[in-house]
Structures are given as structure tokens and as C-alpha cells.
Amino acid sequence: MVHLLRRQERYLLLIAGGYLLTGAVILYPDISAVNALIAGLTGLSVLTAFLLVSVFWQASCYYGDGFLLPVTAVLVATGLIFLFRLDPAAGLRQLVWLAAGLAALVLTTRLLADMRFLSDYKYIYALAGAVFLILPIFFGVERGGSRSWLDFGIFQLQPSEFVKILVILFLAGFLAENRAILAVGSKSLGFLALPGPQEWGPLLAMWGVSLILLIFQNDLGTALIYYGAFLAMIYVATARFFYVLSGAGLFLGGALASYFLFEHVRMRIEVWLNPWRFLDTAGYQVTQSLFALGSGGMAGAGLGQGYPGFIPAVHTDFIFAAVGEEMGLLGGIGIILLFVSFVFLGIRIALRARDDFAALLAAGLTSLLGLQAFVIIGGVTRLLPLTGVTLPFISYGGSSLVANFILLGLLLNVSHEAGKKI
Amino acid sequence: MRQNILKVWYLLLGCFLALVFYLSYLQVGWGPALAAHQRNPRLAEYEAKIKRGTIYDAKGVVLAETGFAGDKRIYPRGADFAQVVGFVSGRYGRTGLESAYDRYLLGKDDLGKFKNTFDRLLGKEQTGNDLVLTLDADLQKAAFAMLDGYRGAVVVLDPRSGAVRVLASAPAFDPNRLDDNWPRLLENEAKPLLNRAVQGAYPPGSTFKLVTAAGALVNLPGVAERTFNCPGYLAVEGYKLNDTAVHGEVYFEEALAVSCNTTFAALGLELGTADFYQTARSFGLGKEPPLELAVRTSTLALPGRLKGTELAGSAIGQGEVLVTPLQMALATAGIANRGIIMRPYLVEKVRSASGELLQQAAPQPWLTATTPPAAGVIREGMKAAVQYGTARAAAVPGVAVAGKTGSAQNPHGKTHAWFVGFAPAEEPQLVVAVVLENAGAGGAVAAPLAAGLLKRALGVR
Numbered sequence: 046m047v048h049l050l051r052r053q054e055r056y057l058l059l060i061a062g063g064y065l066l067t068g069a070v071i072l073y074p075d076i077s078a079v080n081a082l083i084a085g086l087t088g089l090s091v092l093t094a095f096l097l098v099s100v101f102w103q104a105s106c107y108y109g110d111g112f113l114l115p116v117t118a119v120l121v122a123t124g125l126i127f128l129f130r131l132d133p134a135a136g137l138r139q140l141v142w143l144a145a146g147l148a149a150l151v152l153t154t155r156l157l158a159d160m161r162f163l164s165d166y167k168y169i170y171a172l173a174g175a176v177f178l179i180l181p182i183f184f185g186v187e188r189g190g191s192r193s194w195l196d197f198g199i200f201q202l203q204p205s206e207f208v209k210i211l212v213i214l215f216l217a218g219f220l221a222e223n224r225a226i227l228a229v230g231s232k233s234l235g236f237l238a239l240p241g242p243q244e245w246g247p248l249l250a251m252w253g254v255s256l257i258l259l260i261f262q263n264d265l266g267t268a269l270i271y272y273g274a275f276l277a278m279i280y281v282a283t284a285r286f287f288y289v290l291s292g293a294g295l296f297l298g299g300a301l302a303s304y305f306l307f308e309h310v311r312m313r314i315e316v317w318l319n320p321w322r323f324l325d326t327a328g329y330q331v332t333q334s335l336f337a338l339g340s341g342g343m344a345g346a347g348l349g350q351g352y353p354g355f356i357p358a359v360h361t362d363f364i365f366a367a368v369g370e371e372m373g374l375l376g377g378i379g380i381i382l383l384f385v386s387f388v389f390l391g392i393r394i395a396l397r398a399r400d401d402f403a404a405l406l407a408a409g410l411t412s413l414l415g416l417q418a419f420v421i422i423g424g425v426t427r428l429l430p431l432t433g434v435t436l437p438f439i440s441y442g443g444s445s446l447v448a449n450f451i452l453l454g455l456l457l458n459v460s461h462e463a464g465k466k467i
Numbered sequence: 468m469r470q471n472i473l474k475v476w477y478l479l480l481g482c483f484l485a486l487v488f489y490l491s492y493l494q495v496g497w498g499p500a501l502a503a504h505q506r507n508p509r510l511a512e513y514e515a516k517i518k519r520g521t522i523y524d525a526k527g528v529v530l531a532e533t534g535f536a537g538d539k540r541i542y543p544r545g546a547d548f549a550q551v552v553g554f555v556s557g558r559y560g561r562t563g564l565e566s567a568y569d570r571y572l573l574g575k576d577d578l579g580k581f582k583n584t585f586d587r588l589l590g591k592e593q594t595g596n597d598l599v600l601t602l603d604a605d606l607q608k609a610a611f612a613m614l615d616g617y618r619g620a621v622v623v624l625d626p627r628s629g630a631v632r633v634l635a636s637a638p639a640f641d642p643n644r645l646d647d648n649w650p651r652l653l654e655n656e657a658k659p660l661l662n663r664a665v666q667g668a669y670p671p672g673s674t675f676k677l678v679t680a681a682g683a684l685v686n687l688p689g690v691a692e693r694t695f696n697c698p699g700y701l702a703v704e705g706y707k708l709n710d711t712a713v714h715g716e717v718y719f720e721e722a723l724a725v726s727c728n729t730t731f732a733a734l735g736l737e738l739g740t741a742d743f744y745q746t747a748r749s750f751g752l753g754k755e756p757p758l759e760l761a762v763r764t765s766t767l768a769l770p771g772r773l774k775g776t777e778l779a780g781s782a783i784g785q786g787e788v789l790v791t792p793l794q795m796a797l798a799t800a801g802i803a804n805r806g807i808i809m810r811p812y813l814v815e816k817v818r819s820a821s822g823e824l825l826q827q828a829a830p831q832p833w834l835t836a837t838t839p840p841a842a843g844v845i846r847e848g849m850k851a852a853v854q855y856g857t858a859r860a861a862a863v864p865g866v867a868v869a870g871k872t873g874s875a876q877n878p879h880g881k882t883h884a885w886f887v888g889f890a891p892a893e894e895p896q897l898v899v900a901v902v903l904e905n906a907g908a909g910g911a912v913a914a915p916l917a918a919g920l921l922k923r924a925l926g927v928r
Binding site: 277280281282284324332333335336338339340341342343351352355369373374377378381384385388389392395396401404408411412415416419422423426427428 | 468469470471472473474475476478479480482483485486487489490491493494495497498499500501502504506507508509512575
């Protein structure tokens with residue numbers, strides 16, 4: 046059984062590899078021969094690395110979903126192609142991070158494959174998460190306006206990328222344990238049944254965590270994603286729209302207050318409403334992104350033929366604008382469909398999960414990744430106010446890439462558990 | 468819990484679907500405008516790689532060309548087309564048709580992008596598309612020569628199609644020498660960078676009586692047969708509106724020919740706010756003419772204030788009425804073309820460097836201004852104005868000209884001299900609108916200028 050699953054996976058990975066090599070070849074006329082050689086060899090070694098992961102899973106009788114890794118591989122390939130096109134040095138660094146990410150994936154699927162015990166340590170995750178989040182406030186360095194980085198000399202780490210997984214693990218454990226009481230409520234307010242403060246507590250704590258991110262780290266995007274995933278999970282656990290409404294109300298209240306309290310939040314909203322007024326200042330980045338997307342049109346300028354270099358931070362948060370300029374609307378929709386596929390597969394895993402904890406974990410991780418993709422693509426295209434988060438698996442960024450591979454590993458573990466017994 | 472998970476899936480799917488729809492609108496619907504946005508830094512990069520297309524007049528005279536990709540743009544006709552064709556400059560921006568048609572001139576339309584990708588791979592020169600305009604370089608040059616020394620504008624168009632033949636604004640500037648002149652162009656209080664023909668806002672004075680007349684003919688039955696008594700003034704709400712002369716007993720056509728303020732102010736009041744306002748709108752006031760360049764929308768007082776003296780004043784083109792020369796040309800074209808105003812246009816065709824036709828202008832109606840009978844009566848009045856009335860100086864030997872003058876009062880000194888008209892009166896081929904700022908009486912300065920231009924355009928010796 047397992048060899049059929051993994052063979053099919055490798056077949057799909059070969060297609061992803063073909064995609065990556067095509068990208069490398071198309072870039073050829075525009076970069077030097079040495080770089081072209083590097084690009085070609087890189088493509089082959091990346092493909093080999095992905096194939097080896099699949100071979101390893103086959104050898105270790107791993108039943109994790111066979112479509113997620115190929116989908117991820119195409120996303121990663123797109124990221125690599127564009128990073129080499131935009132900034133070859135960043136592309137090379139991303140390769141190192143990719144190796145680390147694949148190693149993290151293998152370790153996650155190996156060590157945490159029996160994920161039953163994970164739900165026992167939920168308060169440890171909460172504590173560790175809180176510590177990791179607070180660290181940058183005191184020891185962090187500021188980058189791109191967000192104070193959410195820890196400096197380790199040779200590399201920098203963004204703890205909030207890893208904390209997001211701890212948050213989902215904690216919530217999955219907590220909600221699986223308390224979902225009955227949360228759904229029914231322990232106090233009654235006339236016709237409306239309300240849970241007591243013990244159950245409200247975590248909700249408020251999450252709100253607090255999001256506000257810490259928002260206020261002290263100036264990281265609006267991450268706060269939004271944490272909170273959105275949290276609301277999705279609490280809805281999955283309780284089916285009570287009341288939580289979602291009051292949670293959304295709390296968040297809107299917080300956002301509104303920070304609009305009036307903090308100049309940078311107000312500026313963001315104003316730039317969102319009318320970026321052209323701030324074309325030379327705060328709106329420069331998003332208007333350049335709109336120019337890039339508009340110039341791309343339907344089919345795009347062609348790989349290497351556009352001018353995404355005008356957009357600041359194009360290799361991290363704004364990489365989708367570069368994709369839209371050079372691969373056009375068709376390429377952009379392609380990327381969106383890949384994320385839709387990822388989310389679809391994640392939801393399918395959640396539906397097939399064997400118990401509440403596993404289902405909540407899968408649903409939470411999937412919502413997290415889906416929301417992150419939606420929030421940054423929406424920000425870059427001005428559908429939403431701009432918030433600086435990475436486009437999962439595509440943007441340059443080590444913490445983000447490694448964390449997302451761990452997320453992928455956990456998701457696969459849920460499907461492995463459901464699949465192996467059949 | 469299954470149901471809840473499915474709902475989360477629908478929500479996320481909905482988010483991504485919204486993104487797909489919005490992105491489609493952004494990249495395909497809004498994309499061309501963004502690509503050609505004058506602040507898009509890509510334009511300069513394209514300029515360096517692609518031989519920008521050539522712009523021709525209707526007879527094939529070159530108005531703008533580029534030798535090789537990245538070379539300086541050359542404007543062989545100098546100042547004649549400074550505002551309408553505009554200029555492209557890395558330093559001073561992009562204006563006129565050069566900016567409006569950037570996408571085509573740089574070959575960034577869908578077909579051009581495709582072709583240029585292959586040309587690049589084959590190592591061939593990448594080229595933009597050429598424009599053929601409706602403008603006539605010789606007529607434009609003649610108009611500029613006549614405008615010399617004035618501030619003002621001339622518009623000539625074909626009322627049958629809407630094709631614009633002349634769009635001149637004075638003073639102009641030499642687009643080949645922006646580097647030498649730029650600071651002076653910005654400081655010059657005559658504003659040479661302004662395209663007065665489409666952006667200038669002037670009170671139309673008596674030329675606006677064409678609109679009032681049309682309103683009266685359509686809404687007041689029998690008005691064409693009535694006679695009016697002009698004692699040289701009209702009392703409105705205790706104010707006395709003075710006329711230029713005591714015209715005595717006048718017929719409708721005669722009132723138009725001698726430009727009797729008393730008659731038309733009274734007709735405006737008789738029409739009433741609603742009908743007068745509606746007539747003005749049907750002639751295009753309050754609407755942006757769909758030209759390829761940005762046109763200032765011509766305006767008048769809103770119905771709420773369009774009463775009493777404001778209504779009487781507006782009926783004779785004073786009050787709060789402000790029009791562009793293009794707008795007056797279009798209103799006149801409505802009379803000339805039996806009530807129908809055609810969409811004005813400047814670009815006849817777009818074609819690729821190898822000569823393939825990519826776009827061809829197709830004349831189409833813009834507005835129905837008035838009825839054919841009303842247009843006929845007004846035409847007779849305008850003919851009479853040229854035969855014995857205020858517009859005698861617009862007469863061209865051997866050709867029946869229909870015209871109307873205006874001397875618009877304004878706060879800046881002498882009256883603006885206006886003339887609008889068309890010829891030949893029975894089978895109109897050309898409409899002319901002339902405005903000369905603070906130059907005096909329309910019949911004395913604007914009408915002879917129009918006559919000179921019509922003579923030249925119609926080939927009269």
C-alpha cells in the first residue's frame with residue numbers, strides 16, 4: 046500500500062521538478078553562464094532532495110497524504126525561481142533554509158508521527174509560546190518596521206513564525222478537552238447560555254497575545270493570522286457563532302482603538318484607502334506593487350522580462366507582485382489555486398482525523414496557512430490593508446520556510462495516523 | 468464537528484475566490500491604465516528598449532518620431548502640436564496623446580507584447596505601434612499663425628463624424644526644447660502648458676444663445692413665428708439687464724442674427740429652470756466629452772440657483788456658465804448635424820510598425836442635442852448673422868457660412884472674443900470654434916480668424 050502512495054507522490058514530484066527546471070532554463074538568457082549552471086544543478090538537487098524525502102517515507106512505512114508534498118514542492122519551486130531571478134544571493138540562502146526545512150519535515154514526521162502524546166503538553170506550549178513572543182520585545186531587533194526578530198549573529202530568527210505552531214497545538218489540546226463545556230456553557234443569561242470565566246479565559250488570553258504582537262512588535266499581519274486561525278478553531282470546536290462574533294468584535298475593537306492610538310496603524314489604513322495620495326511616501330510600496338501587477342496583465346511580461354525591482358521588499362512580502370508581473374494573471378491565479386489545493390488537502394485531513402485533537406490540529410494548521418496566504422496576497426493587491434507577512438513557501442525567509450515545513454509535517458502526521466489503520 | 472470544518476473550508480475557499488475575482492479585475496480590467504500610469508517607472512525602461520511608435524496627421528505628416536530605441540523623441544512640427552500630441556520626457560513626465568496612447572506607442576497592447584517577446588528572442592528591434600490622427604497639420608499650423616499674439620484656442624471638427632481637424636491652444640511651446648525652457652514654462656503666467664481647447668473654462672457669451680434658442684424652439688410652440696420687442700434692456704426682479712443696442716421689433720431669426728440679449732434673456736426666463744437646464748445638458752454641459760484626452764467638463768449653475776437673474780444671465784452665456792472651446796464646437800456641431808452630436812475623436816487608427824491595422828475609429832453619436840426642425844431654424848439665424856448680423860466678418864466668398872459671435876464679459880479685462888460656426892451652411896463639413904481671451908468683440912477679431920481658417924480648409928481662393 047505505502048509504496049503505491051509514495052510512488053504516486055514521486056511521480057507528482059517529478060512534474061514539480063520539471064516545472065522548476067523549466068524556470069531555470071527560461072532564466073538562462075538573462076543571467077550569466079555560471080549562474081545558469083548553478084541554477085540547473087540547484088534544480089536537480091532540490092528535486093532529488095524532495096524525492097529522497099518520499100523514499101524515506103516509503104522505507105519507514107509512512108502513510109501521510111501523498112499530494113501535499115508535491116503541492117508544496119511547486120510552491121517552493123516558484124519561490125526559488127523568483128528568488129534566483131530577483132536576487133541570486135537570497136536564492137542561495139533560501140536553498141540552505143530549504144535543506145533545513147526538509148530536515149525539519151523529516152524529523153517532524155519521524156519523531157512526532159505518533160502524535161497522541163502531543164496533546165498532553167498543551168500548557169507547556171502556551172508558556173513556551175509566550176516566552177518566545179516576549180523575547181523579541183526585550184532582545185529583538187527591528188526589521189521592516191516590525192520588532193519581531195532575534196539576532197543570532199550569522200542568522201536572524203523570527204520567533205512568531207514558530208510560535209504560531211505552538212499556539213495551534215495549545216488551542217487544539219485545550220479545545221479538544223473543553224469543547225463540551227464551551228459548546229453548552231456553564232452559566233445562563235436568560236435564554237443565552239454562557240460559559241464561565243475559566244472557559245472565557247483562553248479567549249481573552251488569545252486576544253491579549255494578538256494585541257502584544259500588534260502593539261509591541263508592530264506586527265499587524267501575524268496578529269491577524271493568529272486571531273483568525275483561533276476563531277476558526279473555536280468555531281470548529283463549539284459550532285457557536287457567538288464566539289466568532291464576540292471574538293471578531295473584540296478584535297475590531299482593538300483594531301479601532303489602535304487606529305486612534307497609534308500613528309503607524311492609522312497611516313496603514315489611510316494608505317490602504319488611497320495609496321495614490323502617498324505615492325512618494327508611505328504608499329510607495331503598494332502603488333509600485335499595483336503598477337507591477339497592472340503591467341503584468343493577463344499573461345505577464347515573461348520570466349525575467351518585468352521590472353519587479355522597483356518594489357521594495359519584493360523578495361519577501363511582495364514576491365506575489367513579482368509573480369503577477371512576470372507570469373501575469375494566469376500565473377497569479379495558479380499560485381492561488383495551489384494554496385486552495387493545500388487548504389483543500391488540509392481540510393480533507395481534518396475531516397478524516399481520528400479524534401477531536403487531531404481534527405482541531407489539522408483544521409487549525411490549515412486555516413493558519415490559508416489565512417496567511419490570503420492576508421499577504423490581499424495586502425499586496427490592496428484588497429486588504431497591507432500587513433507584512435511572508436507568502437508561505439514562496440517568500441524569502443528562513444524562519445517562515447522552516448516553520449511552514451514543520452506545519453506541513455504535523456498535518457501529514459494527522460493523515461498518517463488516520464491512514465495507517467485502514 | 469465535520470459540519471464546522473466544512474464551513475471553515477467554505478469560508479477559506481470564499482476568501483480565495485474573492486481574491487481571484489479581484490486580481491482579475493486588477494490585472495486585466497484596471498491593468499492597462501496602471502501599466503500606462505505616468506508615474507509607473509516601467510515606462511522609462513520600456514522607452515529604452517522599444518522604438519516608440521510614430522504619430523502621423525490625417526495626411527501622413529509626421530508629428531512625433533523616434534530614431535532608435537532610447538533616442539530622444541523628435542517633434543518635427545514643433546510648437547504646433549505641443550499640447551494635443553504632448554511630449555514624453557523622463558524628467559518632465561508625459562502629456563497629451565503621447566501619454567494617453569503610451570500603451571500602444573510602446574507596443575504594450577496584448578498583441579504588441581506577444582510580438583515583441585518573439586522579436587526580442589530573435590534579436591530583432593522591438594517596435595511600438597503608430598498612430599494616425601484626425602488632425603490636419605497644415606490647418607493646425609494656419610490656426611497657430613492666426614492665434615499669434617493672442618491667448619486663446621481654436622477647435623475645428625467634422626460635424627458628420629466627430630473627427631477633430633484642429634485643436635490649437637495659444638500660447639504654445641516647443642516640445643523639442645523642454646530642457647532649455649522648462650522653468651520658464653512653469654512660471655509663465657500665460658500657462659503655455661495648459662491645453663486651453665479642452666481644459667480652458669470660459670463664459671461663452673452670446674454663442675450660448677444657440678443653446679437657448681434650441682430650448683425655446685423645442686419647448687415653446689410657435690416661438691419661431693413670434694416677434695419680440697427690444698427696448699434695449701430687460702427688467703428682471705428689479706434689476707435692469709442692459710442690451711448692447713435698442714433692437715426694436717425683431718423676429719426670432721433676426722434676434723439671433725443681431726444677437727439681441729433682451730430677447731434671449733426673456734426666452735430663458737420663459738423656458739424656465741427645468742427646460743433650460745435640460746437643454747443645456749442635452750448639448751453636453753455637465754458631461755465629459757469622450758475625447759481621448761482629459762476634457763474639463765463644462766458647467767452651469769445647478770437648478771436650485773438657476774432662477775431669476777442667474778437664469779436670464781445664463782441664457783445669454785453669462786452668469787455661472789463656463790465652457791471649453793471643444794464644448795462650444797460640439798454644441799455647434801449639434802446644430803450643423805441636424806441635432807445629433809457625434810463623439811469627438813483624435814485618433815483615426817492605430818497600426819503596427821509593419822502596417823497592420825490594429826484599431827480603426829468608428830464614428831458614433833454622442834448626444835441628441837435638439838430636433839432637426841429646431842436645428843434648421845437656428846441655422847437660418849446663423850446664416851443671417853453672417854449675411855447682415857454680428858458675424859459679417861466670418862463671410863467667405865462663394866460659400867454660405869453660418870455663424871454666431873460672442874463677446875463674453877469676464878473679470879479679467881476686455882471681453883473674450885468668441886466665434887462659432889460651420890460651413891457650407893447647407894451641407895456642413897466643418898465646425899469652427901474660436902476664443903480669444905480679452906481680445907474684444909467676437910465679430911471684430913474672432914470672426915475674421917474663423918473666416919480665414921474656413922477659407923483655407925475649404926480651398927477657397
